[in-house]
Amino acid sequence: MRTIKHPKIDEVTVEQVLYALSDPIRLEIVEKLWRTDEASCNALDGGRPKSSMSHHFRVLRDAGLVWTRNEGVAHMNALRRAELNERFPGLLDAVLSAVRAKSGGLRRHRTSRSR
Template identity: 50%
Template structure:
């Protein structure tokens, strides 16, 4: 399994976060993570192919919204909510409350 890198909190930029959140599929993934907590890569119910889902998860990770950790053969995804709330107070809450 390849090593997954995450941007340091100081490298996370608002335009990158907003771009990542601008896609409906990625926003749905973030909402699922906010609701359910840590999830396995394949557990998201989105209507895209596996490769497209992997791309969306990569965009979220590279923007600094999520972190990925290995657990045996699984990769578990979670929101970096506490860290993001420190750097961008109320951003995630505002985005998640919009419908």
């Protein structure tokens, strides 16, 4: 399996993060990862086509939001929460709080390991 590239957190820009979060599907993925430590692409795809989900995961990775690792034939994804909070303090919390206010989403969150 090919190596998955991730940007260094100091190379990530706020514009990239906001662009990635501007899409409802990507925002839904991030919201789901907020509630868990790690999840497979299949667990996060919502029944959508693999080709479109590959694009969304690539945008999230390129924006520094998601860390993806190979586990057998599966791709496991985790939110780069600690790194993002260090780089852009409060940004992710503010965006996801707005999602919670809008939809009643975001149930209890757990602390995830940083990447």
